[in-house]
Amino acid sequence: MTQGEAPPRTPRSRPTMREVAALAGVAIKTVSRVFNGVPTVDPAIVARVREAADKLGYRPNLTASSLRRGDGRTATIGMLVEDAANPFSAALTRTVENVARERGSLVLVGSLDEDPARERELAQALIDRRVDGLVIVPAGRDHSYLISEQRSGTCMVFVDREPSLLDADAVVSDNRQGAVTAVDHLLKAGHRRIAYLGDRATISTAAQRFDGYRHALEVAHIAYDDELVHHTGASEEAAIDATRRVLSLPDPPTALFTSQNLVTIGAVRALRALGLQHSVAHVGFDDFPLADILSPGISVIAQNIEQVGKTAAEMLFRRLDGDESAATTITVPTRLIERGSGEIRAGGHHD
């Protein structure tokens, strides 16, 4: 600590166009022109302005720019997901980010944790920051609070779950058909008692998957048995518990259909703890990392997250580009990935 210590401390505020203009000896408007790439500026002046800007460490203020600018665009979009940390949300965020980047936009993310109040709060927070558009994986079941925002010109696309009480675009996976495919697959392996373990039935995707389950059974003329059904909520512990419960019934299921990620993993854990992983068939909805490396590998209905995210983002930008056509819902197909657990036959063992 020498006493001559007085480093170029704290201008504490960023240089502005005014300062750049002063240093370059031009009008502030000319600096603006240079940074907006207006071609009618003398190259010599451009160089002088650039030099002055570099010397001062000037960076344009996009918030001021977007305020003044005609379109008021902020080159920022908002993304609300269930939980930024979970693989589904993370993958979705990334694909949206990729599309946004191509368009020069950044992404503000928020996690909702399935809380409708938080959905509202965060949607408002994003709108208060004047994002150009919103990509929402909704938590609530009433989106009428967004009607006025929509009317005010904020574009929005729903993902994974459709909007309620609001007319807006959506991109969803074919949940019902995916569930039908899963159950059909188990039926084909000879199973007649197939348990359903899934997220709370109030969540629309869970409801659709459950609907698919019931439909597939119905088509196969198998009576619906309430005992084989548990809407556990999205938690491993609850799923483990529910799995143990159904398997200890007097007439236990020979196959499981788990309709959500964490539920699937819980069921996997429970089956292994009971030593039944090679004798009880199992198909899960949603792929998860390392599902292929387990033994048996876990057969799943995989969503095409990349396509869902990409489609949604592109839809949003099309709206931002002025597309005024009627709101639509795009359904993206799922696909069955056979890895072993879903191919265990009824009555027999199979690896």
Place this chain on the structure above:
Amino acid sequence: MTQGEAPPRTPRSRPTMREVAALAGVAIKTVSRVFNGVPTVDPAIVARVREAADKLGYRPNLTASSLRRGDGRTATIGMLVEDAANPFSAALTRTVENVARERGSLVLVGSLDEDPARERELAQALIDRRVDGLVIVPAGRDHSYLISEQRSGTCMVFVDREPSLLDADAVVSDNRQGAVTAVDHLLKAGHRRIAYLGDRATISTAAQRFDGYRHALEVAHIAYDDELVHHTGASEEAAIDATRRVLSLPDPPTALFTSQNLVTIGAVRALRALGLQHSVAHVGFDDFPLADILSPGISVIAQNIEQVGKTAAEMLFRRLDGDESAATTITVPTRLIERGSGEIRAGGHHD
């Protein structure tokens, strides 16, 4: 399509304070006071303003506000990670988001994909949007380009990797010690030939982990063998390849230390493909989902991602609150999780 079709179409722009003021019959400044919770406004007027605002669907414009406001804060922070989709980045993002939310801030995320050019671009893009601060998991090895930003008052905290050519706060895991712990653990199980498979050595965390590996061997008086070392880069395929390579040596290793997530998973796949998962010991750096459910479970050196993220975010906000103390690096300890694979003894089998 009836012809009377002319819905309340496209005001196309959001209502402003001016319009609210006009409708409520007050001055614009009074509306401002109401929305800022200034207590010296007549309750009757507050009610009138709120009502007018609701009727118009008014939402304050935070970008305009932050422009005018003294501190210029945008209540937004920027977060640059390696890839928003990978579990490490996702978990980190979430913990930062949690701290930010407590402070009323939102988080802008960007993925760098280990590309230094992208790091610069995105950092600039965030600064152009006048984020209050930056949390960076850097991709590049020269952060001098941030010096002027720092001097202009933008706070920044580095995470996972320390800044180079820049004096800034950082929060990192104890990579070297973690690696030492991993190798010591394998040594204790009797191993003398321990392979190292890791990310490119130019990545500082990988270098630190490799350093720990060498150090632990040296302390144990085991000669370093170049044949047992592969800096593969972060890819499963490359790791599978490298694993096969070391295991087909004339004098193959009896244990593996893999110093990165994807490398660990690649090694797991390779060991299983070779049927060696129960005879070759294996400790990986970084925990990963379902590591416990494999057989054997994969022993890992786990980073405390939550603590790293939380510490970094808190550090950032402390700076934003005016902390001017010297930049520091906080090191967060790692911990060994024994799950089976790391406890396989040399020469023997073990589950």
Place this chain on the structure above:
DNA sequence: CGACGCTGAGACAACGTTGACTGGCCGAGA
């Protein structure tokens, strides 16, 4: 030689909001 168009730069106002200040009203104390 003067009107004309073109090029390149500056002046001014405005985007939506808030900080600093002003001004009207009312009750209390001189």
Place this chain on the structure above:
DNA sequence: TCTCGGCCAGTCAACGTTGTCTCAGCGTCG
């Protein structure tokens, strides 16, 4: 009765930028 101070709402300018307009200078053509 008059002033003073507190209370509350309003006026004005400014944050950093850009759209619109203006204007000086210059070359061109009738």
